[in-house]
Structures are given as structure tokens and as C-alpha cells.
Ligand SMILES: Nc1ncnc2c1ncn2[C@@H]1O[C@H](COP(=O)(O)OP(=O)(O)O)[C@@H](O)[C@H]1O
Ligand SMILES: O=C(O)C1=C[C@@H](OP(=O)(O)O)[C@@H](O)[C@H](O)C1
């Protein structure tokens with residue numbers, strides 16, 4: 283069975299898309315970002331899907347993209363921040379190496395692009411980010427195989443921590459047979 287080597291979760295601005303690319307490069311694998319897959323399949327941007335079809339339509343497209351990525355992609359998978367809200371997706375994630383990229387509002391807000399292209403944060407980005415993080419934190423924590431704090435840290439440093447954890451887990455699994 284094909285399985286991703288790691289699945290990145292966390293709120294917007296935690297660095298899932300960026301760390302996904304760098305981690306895949308480090309491991310000599312490819313990355314699949316489920317937001318990019320949704321956009322590719324819909325032939326339009328996430329913002330336009332939210333505006334023209336509504337959030338529920340986006341969530342349905344996202345759910346299908348995540349299920350396909352988990353079933354078919356052997357590299358790194360980066361999720362959109364809200365993908366974990368779906369109960370079926372939560373079940374599918376069980377047993378995967380789910381990495382929760384944790385971040386505080388201060389650092390998420392600082393990162394370029396925080397306010398752009400994310401329709402959920404279009405009005406009052408900081409207030410909306412705090413609310414969604416409060417709602418989702420228990421889910422991110424429950425699903426996590428590894429939690430990595432990304433505040434004040436370079437992408438390369440975050441990638442090194444995740445790669446080391448994957449290597450140690452893979453060694454442990456091969457010893458266990
Ligand atoms: N550890 C980091 N330090 C500094 N900037 C970062 C870090 N991680 C991501 N970024 C920047 O923050 C922005 C948002 O990152 P992104 O990967 O799109 O986050 P997500 O996919 O979790 O929403 C990008 O411009 C990215 O370059
Ligand atoms: O948190 C969310 O609900 C969302 C996060 C976005 O992805 P990132 O977390 O990669 O920004 C994107 O999927 C969409 O705008 C909804």
C-alpha cells in the first residue's frame with residue numbers, strides 16, 4: 283500500500299506548504315499540497331471557490347483531495363489548515379505520521395502571505411485566526427504523531443527535526459519487523 287511518509291497539519295501561516303516542499307526535497311521525495319490539488323481539479327483559486335460556491339463546496343472538494351492524497355501519494359502531503367475538521371478525514375489520518383506545525387498568532391501573522399489568498403481570514407485576520415486556532419487546537423493535538431513548534435525557527439531547522447523523527451521511527455519499525 284502506498285502511504286505518505288508524513289502529513290503536515292496546523293493553522294494557516296504555520297508553514298505547511300513551505301515546510302512540505304523543503305521536507306520533500308530533503309527526503310528526495312515529492313510533495314502534494316491538497317490546496318493545490320483542489321485548485322488544479324477545480325481549475326480556479328481557493329478564494330474563487332469560496333466566493334462563487336461557498337465554503338461547503340470547498341470542504342467537499344478538499345475532503346476528496348485529502349482522501350486521494352493519503353491513498354496515492356508516497357511522498358510528503360501538506361493539508362490545508364481546515365482539512366482536519368472533517369470526521370472522516372480524522373479517521374483516515376489515524377496511523378499516519380501526522381505532524382502538527384504549531385505557531386503562535388504573533389509568528390503566523392508575521393509570515394508573509396498571512397492575509398492574502400485565505401478567504402477565512404479576509405475580515406479581521408487576527409481575530410479570526412485566534413478563533414479558528416482555539417476551535418481546532420484540540421483536533422491538531424489529538425491527531426498529531428509529532429508536534430513541532432515553529433515560532434522563531436527557520437524552515438531548515440523545522441525540516442531537520444521532522445526528518446530526524448521520521449528516520450528514527452522508520453528504524454524502530456524495521457527493528458520491530
Ligand atoms: N518557519 C518560518 N519562518 C519564516 N517564514 C515562514 C516559516 N514558515 C513559513 N514561512 C512563510 O510564511 C508564509 C506562509 O507559509 P505557508 O507555507 O503558506 O503556510 P501554511 O501552508 O501553513 O498556511 C510563506 O510566505 C512562507 O514563506
Ligand atoms: O484554515 C482553513 O480553513 C483554510 C486554510 C487554507 O490553507 P493553509 O492552511 O495552507 O493556509 C486553505 O485550505 C483555505 O483557505 C482554508
Ligand SMILES: [Mg+2]
Nearest residue numbers: 298299317362
Ligand atoms: Mg498551505
